[in-house]
Amino acid sequence: MSKGALELRQVVRTYAKIPVVRGISFTLRPGEVCGYLGPNGSGKTTTVRMLTGLLPPTSGGIYFDGSDIAEAPMAYKARFGYVPEEPYLYRHLTGQEYLELVGGLRGIPDRPLRAKIHGALEIFGLLGSRDAAIESYSKGMKQKILISAALLHDPELLILDEPLSGLDVTAVAIVRHLFAALARRGKIVLYSSHVLEVVERICSRVIVLYQGRVVADDSVSRLGEMMKLPSLEAIFARLTEQPDLERQAQDLVELMAG
Amino acid sequence: MRRLYRFFLAAFFESDLVAPGGDLRNLGVVMAALFAAPGMIIGMYLSVLGARIDPVPLVAFFIALAMLLVGILVVFEWDALFPSRVDLMILRPLPVTPLAILGAKLGALATLLAAFSVIVNLFSTPLVPLMTAPGNIYHAARLAVAQGIACVAASTWLFLLLLAAQGALLALGGETLLRRAGSTLQFALLIVLFTGLLLSPELMRPNLLRNLVAHPHRAVAPVLWFVGLYRWIGGSANPAWQALAHTGVRALIIAAAAAALFYAAGYVRQLRGMLAAPAGRHRAPGAGVRRLEGWMARRPRQRAVLRFLHATLTRSPRHRLILGIWLAVGAAFALEAVLQLAWGANFRDVELAALAAPLILLFFLLGGLRHVFTIPVELPANWIFRFSETGPHPERLLAARTGLLLYGVVPVLLAAFPLSIRLWGWQRTWQHTAYDLVLALLLVEALLWRFRKLPFTCSYLPGKANIKLLALLYLIVFLVYAYSMSSWEWDLWRHPEQWVVAVAEIALVVAVLAWRGRAWRAAQTGCQFDDNPEELVQTLFGRD
DSSP states (O other): OOTTOEEEEEEEEEETTEEEEEEEEEEEOTTOEEEEEOOTTSSHHHHHHHHTTSSOOSEEEEEETTEETTTSHHHHHTTEEEEOSSOOOOTTSBHHHHHHHHHHHTTOOHHHHHHHHHHHHHHTTOGGGTTBBGGGSOHHHHHHHHHHHHHTTOOSEEEEESTTTTOOHHHHHHHHHHHHHHHHTTOEEEEEOSOHHHHHHHOSEEEEEETTEEEEEEOHHHHHHHHTOSSHHHHHHHHTTOOOHHHHHHHHHHHHTO | OHHHHHHHHHHTTOSTTTOTTOOHHHHHHHHHHHHHHHHHHHHHHHHHHGGGSOHHHHHHHHHHHHHHHHHHHHHHTGGGSSOOHHHHHHHTTSSOOHHHHHHHHHHHHHHHHHHHHHHHHTTHHHHHHHHHSTTOHHHHHHHHHHHHHHHHHHHHHHHHHHHHHHHHHHHHHHHHHHHHHHHHHHHHHHHHHHHHHHHGGGGGSHHHHHHHHHSTTGGGOHHHHHHHHHHHHTTOOOHHHHHHHHHHHHHHHHHHHHHHHHHHHHHHHHHHTTTSOSOOBOOOOOHHHHHHHHHHOOSHHHHHHHHHHHHHHHHOHHHHHHHHHHHHHHHHHHHHHHHHHHTTOOHHHHHHHHHHHHHHHHHHHHHHHHHHHTSOSSGGGGHHHHHTOOSOOHHHHHHHHHHHIIIIIHHHHHHHHHHHHHHHHHHHHHHHHHHHHHHHHHHHHHHTTTOOOOTTOOSSOSOOSOHHHHHHHHHHHHIIIIIIHHHHHHHHTTOHHHHHHHHHHHHHHHHHHHHHHHHHHHHOSSOOOOSSOOGGGOOSOOOO
């Protein structure tokens, strides 16, 4: 295994004996931006829980830089940054205070922390709102705070769960370039999302999960060539056995119309 | 409309503060029993004494009790008195008129007041006249009606007055003013109401009521208005009581008019401002506080937790209210002691009360802080504390201790300092402050003994401890800590050499506890977030 890689080996997770994740294996190397895709219930969030150390695998193992993350969870936490799907933040704090809290908890001394926070707020256009309570922020503003917080300690691995939801066009563009810049610095970016167009544009590699199993793991262009399909959306629909979506929409309209 | 009315009525019992476990039926039974208990206990006591006692002071006590309990109810339900912004955001897009929302809310408020009045007066209203006027059923019934009307009128008056106050705040400054001034008002009210509760049994002393009625400024005491109403309806021809009764009726009418006016104005303002941003800018802590925090918490992790603690204490209404209750009870005890002594005590007793006051406040403030630390704020947001736990980091745990010192010990000792100088001069003030300081440090170490939580970050609400046992323990410690220790201090002043030995001994105990605490913290591998660490307690994610 290469230095600084994240590796999942035959990871299984069951809830009340029902398997949700059924033997996932893959390796992410430094410099990779990987899209992690799957329909609802495919085991995506469970994998993210296990990757963040919140949930132990029922069997199999997760290794970062050659070490089992279960053996040294504290050391592992210091090396990854995380942006959750829901913007759970302390609403009574201001944006600046939240970032100070996170930076402080990460043990970053005051002076460099202040410089980092100021820079992040400036880049995301939040300087004018830094003293406003987070409860008055829009979803996009909260997302920007979460992304900034995840980057404060310069992590080697970045795990993002729908990080672009609610972001404006400019911020999306910044984040897209950010992923590329992080990859150039040798970071691993695992990007879980439902927005296939963005994944197609951002990620050098995609992993598609279906019913708890990895059903595809390659670059979008190679998958398209192999499956002879024009887009990631078509590939995803084929791999995850999507039914006739247009028909389903029509059925719903007719149902509601009585 | 009826559905909405039921929704608003249920909302009174749904806050975490009122029903932490969400068990409404149990909570209702416990609260009803608690509020009805004084009437039942005194009623039973009267059945032993019979007609030998004058019922008027008793009725005065029950009128005061009804008022005070309704006042406390209003403070607890402060955020539910008006339709909230969330209510309006949900209801306005639906085909429900603003008038219907208002009607449902007012109906729910009226039901709450009525149910509460019935419970509080359930036993006292029939029992007091029956036991003190036996043999004459007609007269007893008339007195019961008079007492019932007087109690309900008194509590309604206070209820309307507080409703008008909140309406006025909302009408004048919108939700921003209500949040800022409202919490100060809540806190002030709690102190007044709890002090009143502690002092209210004094009204049962016959001489006190007689003296109050004979006082030229008797018309400023609301309790007397409604005692007057009771006497007037009960058939008294005394012009003093009649005049007080008339004042009471006028006050009730004025309070009703003010409540109607300000409630309507506040509601209109609420409707107009419902789309405005909910909160403005937060004031950052002053440079002095920042410097003090930086001095007391030198490492980044400790400082981060301490600043989070400060922000939560100053901004979370729920935590402020709970802490306010603790502090208000403490202030009430301290004030009660001082007032009791002011009504005819010798200098030794005054000195004892002054010595005990800071210890009483320390006990309740530190106990309150320790309690609110275990109540989570933004439960799903605590993931950041878990994710940033990248080592043992005992300084994170140390922040709770620093918080108790900074926001508990320092303010009380600073506040007590000028009073001490005035009473005893500089030298004795230093002595007294040193004595209080070592006792405060002792309490801090005791309260945080084996405390492995970060303030406000638990994934569960407290409440699994044995409450009865804990309450008994707290009561014993309180009595020893506040009263025995102040009495001991007073004795020690007469023997300076013993004072030095005593303070040194306590300081030694504190040092040993602090040393053991530091060793224990250093041995911990992490903080405690879950009560029972299991998968289902994870709070970060929704479903897969």
